[in-house]
Amino acid sequence: MTAELPTGRAPSIRDVARLAGVSHQTVSRVLNNHPSIRDSTKARVLQVIEELQYRPNRAARALSRGRSRTIGVLSASGSQYGPASSIAAIQDAAREAGYYVNTANLTSVDTASIEAALDHLMYQSVEGIVVIAPQVRVFDVLEQLSIEVPYVTLQSTGRPNDHALSVDQIHGARLATRHLIDLGHRRIFHLAGPQDWIEAEARMRGFLEEMGAMDVPTTAPILGDWTADFGYHAGRELLRQRDFTAIFSSNDQMALGIMHAVRDAGLDIPRDVSIVGFDDIPEAAHFWPPLTTVRQDFAELGRRCIALLLGTIAGEDPDKFREAIIPELIVRGSTGPPAF
Template identity: 70%
Template sequence: MSDDAGGRRPSIRDVARLAEVSHQTVSRVLNDHPSIRPETRARVVEVMAQLQYRPNRAARALVTSRSQTIGILAAGSTNYGAASSIAAIETAARTRGYWVSTANIDVKDPESIPAGIAHLMAQSVDGLVVIAPQVRVLRALAAEQLDVPYVTLQSTELDADHTLSVDQVAGARLATRHLIELGHRSIYHLAGPQDWIEAEARMRGFLAEMSASDIPTTAPILGDWTAEFGYYAGREMLGVRDFTAIFSSNDQMALGLLHAIRDEGLEVPRDVSIVGFDDIPEAAHFWPPLTTVRQDFAELGRRCVDVLLGSTDAEATSLVPELVVRRSSGPVSRL
């Protein structure tokens, strides 16, 4: 029958359990993968028939060998960067006649990663985009041995052949060099959380540019991407005030810094210069308007779809970011 005693529709894991195979094997049967032995395929198909398990899109793919769907595995999809990437991919996919299916995962729950992948594979997606910026997700991805083309949207050497991203290191170096060229030598870095690939890359870029100019550094402060953290970190830092500039790893934390500096009775950039990262739509309307590093998410989405669909001129590579200079950065004060 099609439902269990609780009225729930059968899932790919129900099929796997009754057929005594892994959910990856069921996914491969749905994708008509040639590596599946005939007897295994027959057993899985028989169980699917018994359970009346047949996702509509997957059923269509079994006939056409294509689902015209790109899967997105995303963590933190409400964050500006991830949300912008998803929107850009959806726009680029529609121009090529494809739909997008997104599975949101909780990276703190190890089971949610393979479950999210299985959910997308059950829909017979033609390609997979991974927007989950933690190292643990890439390791789980490697263990899955995917049968479809995939691309990860982060700067990393862990899976270089499948990586397409904005060059986070280069962006951080642009931001840091801008402050150095304005005469700043006491520069702090408010970094993102540990295990986030973008945060680690931006930190490396900051340290590399400071080292290239032979400027000593203090240990970066690890944040959590929120404006609230930026505010309280700013209040703590201003208790000592041994800096003239801060490079923030994202614009939201930069917003909190601006608030903290203003509450201390100081002015940006007269007393402290601030540079952010991302160029969120609101950055131009902060007070003062925020100098930041812009990522071209629309181009990233277009290239991502081109890579997955095998365009002849497409390759997994890095895009160069752009420094957008506004009024939150200025020459160091000469007291």
């Protein structure tokens, strides 16, 4: 066959697909040496690739060496501390294993945007994908798509076959809540993260489970937005009633805002209000007073994530890599017994 060269631009994967009479996903599979492609289809696609001289750098290396040694990260998390730390940990662990990381950041989580991001990663001949998408709706879309390489997610949805490796957020929230109960607090509020965020839901669940297990009455959690500004304004509203002695905040930034509101009200932390956060951001030890919080081991998460992904690529049983990472309660000066 003689391929028609596109005029005025470099050939694209869609040109290859059109001239070979296949889908662009099939071209991606050929570039990734996927075993499901028939030899006749592979030969036809490779012929068009040669005629068009279609050679993305990573794809060319994958064709010549059989492997790209590249892992893709699909991120829909913005700049929040936890997801950003997870990406950094994955990059470090991948580098140690001799892999590159290519990240596709989603500005929208609709189906078309997710498909485009996955296509971008597949064009780079990634051998596997890590999904860092805190929102439930991203996983609703992923369930409808066919991802042709192994992938792992850093958020557990609790669904069957959710490919997850995660920090046990429920356990971490229970640690924080139990710490406040053990100090003698019985009027504890929870400032939760945004609705639809998997971690926020898990931390809320852990709080409610521990309160229930210890037979402590609860009020409805307050849904926040992860920001210190929200924590500050929520704290000011809550302090109008003063019907609590402790707050468990779903992240450290909102905890910082609450601490600001408490001090503005002329109250003392922890004598008047005890506060616990979640994440242990680097600044948490330097809040005043230093913040009691739940620490996640992001370095270990990155190492295990890469081990799971590379093990799956090599055909190993993924379940042996999937043990959840247990967070740690870091007790500092922001918590103490209530002043009865």
